[in-house]
Amino acid sequence: MSTKENWPAWEVFTQQKNGAPHEHAGNVHAPDAEMALLNARDVYGRRQEAINIWVVPSVAITASTPEDMGPFFDPGNDKMYRWPNYYKTPEGIKQI
Amino acid sequence: MNTPQIQEDEQTHIDAFNSRISAGQTIEPKDWMPQKYRKQLLRMMSQHAHSEVVGMLPEGNWLTRAPSLMRKAVLLAKIQDEAGHGLYIYSGAETLGTDRAEMIDQLLTGKAKYASIFNYPTLNWADMGAVGWLVDGAAIVNQTALAKCSYGPYSRAMIRICKEENFHSKQGYQIMAHMMRGTKEQQEMAQDAVNRFWWPVLMMFGPSDSDSPNSDDLMKWKVKLYSNDDLRQRFIDRTVPQAEAIGIKIPDDKLKWNPTTRHYEFGEINFDELKSVITGNGPCNKLRMKQRNDAHKNGAWVREAAVAYAEKKAKA
Numbered sequence: 447m448s449t450k451e452n453w454p455a456w457e458v459f460t461q462q463k464n465g466a467p468h469e470h471a472g473n474v475h476a477p478d479a480e481m482a483l484l485n486a487r488d489v490y491g492r493r494q495e496a497i498n499i500w501v502v503p504s505v506a507i508t509a510s511t512p513e514d515m516g517p518f519f520d521p522g523n524d525k526m527y528r529w530p531n532y533y534k535t536p537e538g539i540k541q542i
Numbered sequence: 543m544n545t546p547q548i549q550e551d552e553q554t555h556i557d558a559f560n561s562r563i564s565a566g567q568t569i570e571p572k573d574w575m576p577q578k579y580r581k582q583l584l585r586m587m588s589q590h591a592h593s594e595v596v597g598m599l600p601e602g603n604w605l606t607r608a609p610s611l612m613r614k615a616v617l618l619a620k621i622q623d624e625a626g627h628g629l630y631i632y633s634g635a636e637t638l639g640t641d642r643a644e645m646i647d648q649l650l651t652g653k654a655k656y657a658s659i660f661n662y663p664t665l666n667w668a669d670m671g672a673v674g675w676l677v678d679g680a681a682i683v684n685q686t687a688l689a690k691c692s693y694g695p696y697s698r699a700m701i702r703i704c705k706e707e708n709f710h711s712k713q714g715y716q717i718m719a720h721m722m723r724g725t726k727e728q729q730e731m732a733q734d735a736v737n738r739f740w741w742p743v744l745m746m747f748g749p750s751d752s753d754s755p756n757s758d759d760l761m762k763w764k765v766k767l768y769s770n771d772d773l774r775q776r777f778i779d780r781t782v783p784q785a786e787a788i789g790i791k792i793p794d795d796k797l798k799w800n801p802t803t804r805h806y807e808f809g810e811i812n813f814d815e816l817k818s819v820i821t822g823n824g825p826c827n828k829l830r831m832k833q834r835n836d837a838h839k840n841g842a843w844v845r846e847a848a849v850a851y852a853e854k855k856a857k858a
């Protein structure tokens with residue numbers, strides 16, 4: 447038997463409480479999704495950290511790269527008019 | 543090939559990397575990093591992960607002989623946490639480009655190192671108290687510092703671990719406190735455990751700063767934020783009052799509070815012993831390797847069954 451068996455990795459996302467978004471918690475290795483879910487519960491949910499868990503094959507994730515950082519996010523960087531505080535309201539107006 | 547252009551590109555990367563480090567930013571897996579940074583981190587993280595895994599063995603020794611069902615449940619929960627710690631750090635280390643199976647193979651074949659402390663035997667129940675209180679206490683001091691380290695995956699693993707580690711040290715301290723309120727024999731057992739573990743625990747922080755070959759780079763890169771000696775002092779300063787509070791005597795004649803420096807002074811550490819344990823000659827090095835290999839072999843059927851089950855389900 448080879449000692450070097452490596453099961454696929456699964457990224458684990460946990461929802462901490464009702465209504466909260468799922469957040470990335472870490473990953474586990476498992477031969478299939480069902481066992482990944484069980485492992486994720488044992489590793490990332492032993493202290494009531496989760497009421498719901500997603501597991502996603504790590505290879506299924508497409509991520510932006512650090513080299514992209516500048517150009518990729520550029521379109522969002524120079525449009526200050528997307529923030530409400532870009533707009534001046536006339537004096538005396540308390541609520542808008 | 544080493545044309546001027548490539549050298550120039552390399553220098554741009556190094557400058558960018560250094561300025562991110564000095565700005566206190568974290569480095570993430572896909573970021574450019576110097577080969578040496580990657581190598582040192584991989585060495586540190588895999589050794590740390592192996593330590594969590596091997597660390598389960600001395601405590602596993604007492605699982606079947608815990609003095610009550612409650613103590614047994616607590617010890618089991620602690621050991622399970624340590625398995626989780628190993629897992630968090632292995633998965634952090636995998637982001638540096640070596641997979642977990644490879645690292646585990648290096649541990650099983652004796653090529654990798656792990657914390658020297660786990661090469662000492664756990665001879666009586668009080669050792670479960672001493673290990674939790676002192677070994678995990680030392681780990682907390684180390685890991686709290688590492689939680690601020692420059693490599694994102696390592697830092698995040700440490701933050702997660704630190705949250706669990708307080709339980710480990712508190713349950714150990716409680717065992718000690720309980721025994722120190724017990725019979726004379728129980729008090730002697732507790733004291734004996736501390737007598738055996740105190741100095742090896744101080745060695746956990748590594749060689750003295752004057753003799754720590756990798757420290758300069760690691761501190762420059764903010765992988766380590768404090769030196770071995772600083773962390774050791776921090777551990778001693780917080781642990782001595784805890785010992786006094788329950789009537790444990792620290793086995794060091796030179797231990798003395800210095801009101802000017804506001805630190806404890808302490809006796810000389812036998813770093814030759816540390817060297818000898820690290821290089822394989824501690825009391826339990828061979829036993830730990832055998833136990834770890836046996837555990838891996840004996841667990842093989844579980845892993846095989848898991849794969850068979852997944853394959854069967856995929857066909858259905």
Ligand SMILES: [Fe+2]
Nearest residue numbers: 594623624627
């Ligand atoms: Fe741990």
Ligand SMILES: [Fe+2]
Nearest residue numbers: 624678707710
């Ligand atoms: Fe621990």
